[in-house]
Every structure is written in C-alpha cells, then in structure tokens.
Amino acid sequence: MATFCIPFTYTNYMLGRWIFPTFLCPIIPFFQITSVSVSVWTLTIIGIDRFFAIIHPFRSFLWLERHKISAIVAIWSFGSLIASPQLFYNDSIMFQYRGERFVDCREKFTAEGGKIYTIFIFLFTFFIPILALMFVYIKICLHLMRNSSTPGNPNENRDKVCLSRKIKLGTERTHWSQFFFF
Numbered sequence: 541m542a543t544f545c546i547p548f549t550y551t552n553y554m555l556g557r558w559i560f561p562t563f564l565c566p567i568i569p570f571f572q573i574t575s576v577s578v579s580v581w582t583l584t585i586i587g588i589d590r591f592f593a594i595i596h597p598f599r600s601f602l603w604l605e606r607h608k609i610s611a612i613v614a615i616w617s618f619g620s621l622i623a624s625p626q627l628f629y630n631d632s633i634m635f636q637y638r639g640e641r642f643v644d645c646r647e648k649f650t651a652e653g654g655k656i657y658t659i660f661i662f663l664f665t666f667f668i669p670i671l672a673l674m675f676v677y678i679k680i681c682l683h684l685m686r687n688s689s690t691p692g693n694p695n696e697n698r699d700k701v702c703l704s705r706k707i708k709l710g711t712e713r714t715h716w717s718q719f720f721f722f
Contacts, residue, residue: 544571558645562632565645569630573623574616577665581615583712584669591676595683622664625649625657670713677705 548568551559558565592599629648634641649657681702 544568544575548572552645557642558632559643562643562645565632566627566630569626569645569647570623573626573661573665574619577619577622578615580665580669581618584672585611585615587673587676591680594680618664622661629653629657666717670709673709673712677702677709681705 548560549572560568626647630645631648632643632645634643636642647654684698684702
C-alpha cells in the first residue's frame, strides 16, 4: 500500500502538480484504491476468521481450508472492481502558470458522479469494514466473558486481549477516518 500511496500523493500535494509520466495518471489512483481496499478487506476477513475460530473453532478450520483461495480472489477482484472507474475517469490536464507548462492529474467525474463514487468508496473501504470488525470483536469479547469458567489469571488475560483489540480497532478507525475527512 505504501508503494502506491505515499510517494505519488506526497509529491502531488507538495508540488501541486503531477510530475510523473502522463500515462501513469489513471493507473496510479487505480492501484492506490485497489491496495487500500485489499488491505482493509484482508484485515476484515482476518477479523471474521478470528471470530469463527473463537466462537466455532472446529468449523472455522474446515471453512478456511476450503475457501482461502476463493477469499483471496474475491478480495482482489472486489478491490480492482471498485477502483476501476479511476482508469476511465482520471486524466492528465495541461495548464500554464507564470509562463510554465505543468500537468495535473484529475478525476473527470461529473459533480454528482464524483459525490456518488466518493460515498461508495467511503462505505466499502471504511464504514462497512469498521462495522464488521466492531461487530465481530464485540461478539468475541462477549463470548469470552460469558464462557470463562476458570477464575484468576485467564480472566485478566482475556480482559487484556479484549482491551488490546479495542485499542487496535480504535487506532485503525482513527487513522482511516483522517483519510476521508482531510
């Protein structure tokens, strides 16, 4: 994800223009959205897998063994699918500033189309995965609290694990929300 996001976004923000070859203009945003989507949905699937491993440990192993290739293909296909409009709606635009010619890489959506696509990306790379992760980790914590029969240290360890998961989820939510609001 860092390979496609950081260098290109950083130089574009710092210089205010596109400094890379124009043919990369639609390709780089496509790979950026694909890599973000694949990362987010991989983490979501890992969370769901943990849920089944804790709630239904024997069924979880069998399901994972049968469906791991399908899950990988589905995640990459979905990531590529939701990023595909970038290949068609991004273009390099030439402009002049103080007598010099520059290139800018911009989306060519209509105003309404841009809003719809932004909402779609927000829902499928942030909101829905966060809801899914919150649901499964809350269910895991509740299951562990209800089914803990041994007193003493295991409860303390369980509480530490639940707190650690809440902190990880909160941190991820905070980091990704900044991407959408700034």
